[in-house]
Amino acid sequence: MRKRLLGVTVALLALAGGAQAQDKKVTIGVSIPAADHGWTAGVVYHAERVAKLLMEEHPGLNVIVKTSPDAATQANAVQDLETQGIDALVILPSDPDPLVNAIKEVKGNGKFVALVDRAPSVNDDTVRNIYVAGNNPALGEVAGKYIADTTPEAQVVVIRGLPIPIDQQRQDGFDKGIAGSKVKILDRQFGNWNRDDAFKVMQDYLTKYPKIDVVWCQDDDMAVGVLQAIEQAKRTDIKYVVGGAGSKDMIKKVMDGDKMIPVDVLYPPAMVATAMQLTAANFYDQVPVSGTYILDATLVTKDNAESFYFPDSPF
Numbered sequence: 593m594r595k596r597l598l599g600v601t602v603a604l605l606a607l608a609g610g611a612q613a614q615d616k617k618v619t620i621g622v623s624i625p626a627a628d629h630g631w632t633a634g635v636v637y638h639a640e641r642v643a644k645l646l647m648e649e650h651p652g653l654n655v656i657v658k659t660s661p662d663a664a665t666q667a668n669a670v671q672d673l674e675t676q677g678i679d680a681l682v683i684l685p686s687d688p689d690p691l692v693n694a695i696k697e698v699k700g701n702g703k704f705v706a707l708v709d710r711a712p713s714v715n716d717d718t719v720r721n722i723y724v725a726g727n728n729p730a731l732g733e734v735a736g737k738y739i740a741d742t743t744p745e746a747q748v749v750v751i752r753g754l755p756i757p758i759d760q761q762r763q764d765g766f767d768k769g770i771a772g773s774k775v776k777i778l779d780r781q782f783g784n785w786n787r788d789d790a791f792k793v794m795q796d797y798l799t800k801y802p803k804i805d806v807v808w809c810q811d812d813d814m815a816v817g818v819l820q821a822i823e824q825a826k827r828t829d830i831k832y833v834v835g836g837a838g839s840k841d842m843i844k845k846v847m848d849g850d851k852m853i854p855v856d857v858l859y860p861p862a863m864v865a866t867a868m869q870l871t872a873a874n875f876y877d878q879v880p881v882s883g884t885y886i887l888d889a890t891l892v893t894k895d896n897a898e899s900f901y902f903p904d905s906p907f
């Protein structure tokens with residue numbers, strides 16, 4: 593009987609300890625760019641979605657999500673979050689280098705910092721506890737390998753993003769992916785990760801090149817403009833377009849077997865949610881989460897597309 597009572601006491605203490613852990617008061621501030629295009633709209637959606645889920649899971653947790661249109665406004669937002677007594681900051685910088693000092697100040701005050709996607713030139717433990725990002729070189733390499741394997745002698749036009757390091761990483765990865773094949777690059781121009789700019793670039797390509805087999809553009813927003821230009825020109829020589837990021841519209845096309853969008857490559861806006869979950873785990877699960885987390889650039893095909901489809905997301 594004594595052993596049984598002892599066992600019950602231990603179990604009750606364990607339950608009480610678990611309840612206390614869940615009731616632990618923690619405030620996480622989430623600072624992200626405003627939804628100025630499709631991908632950042634997805635970031636906002638997933639941040640707000642997971643904030644609700646985490647607060648339901650942990651009754652003592654408060655998650656504050658703030659969006660900002662530019663780096664200066666975001667620096668002010670970070671300072672405002674600090675005045676609200678945050679224990680942790682999850683930040684996806686609109687432009688990382690101008691925000692370094694604001695992030696370092698939070699870290700210097702002993703707060704847990706999760707840096708997402710866009711890293712400043714200094715990206716070490718003086719700035720953050722964890723770094724969560726997509727795999728930019730792999731995004732390009734996965735696309736390049738798919739084209740080289742599927743259409744080994746393809747004549748390809750490339751629509752780049754912006755002239756920043758992320759773009760170059762993706763370009764270098766793509767070149768690695770097609771290395772050793774007979775894939776020929778006809779042209780590369782910047783589309784600024786914007787569907788209207790990509791539409792104009794694609795119009796230019798369609799005028800300059802009588803035969804194009806494949807289009808690679810780094811971003812699903814740009815792919816929308818590319819498809820519009822192809823349809824408007826009534827060109828039938830283009831076999832398919834490979835984009836990237838995992839927008840719901842492109843994932844749906846892959847699911848439906850659209851021949852113009854047979855695959856997509858993930859660069860998920862949900863990475864902000866991964867950072868939020870890891871940050872919560874630091875406080876509630878008491879597990880070591882420091883370090884760098886690079887997410888896979890998964891090739892989305894008809895076989896696995898359903899797993900990456902979020903119909904309620906704006907992106």
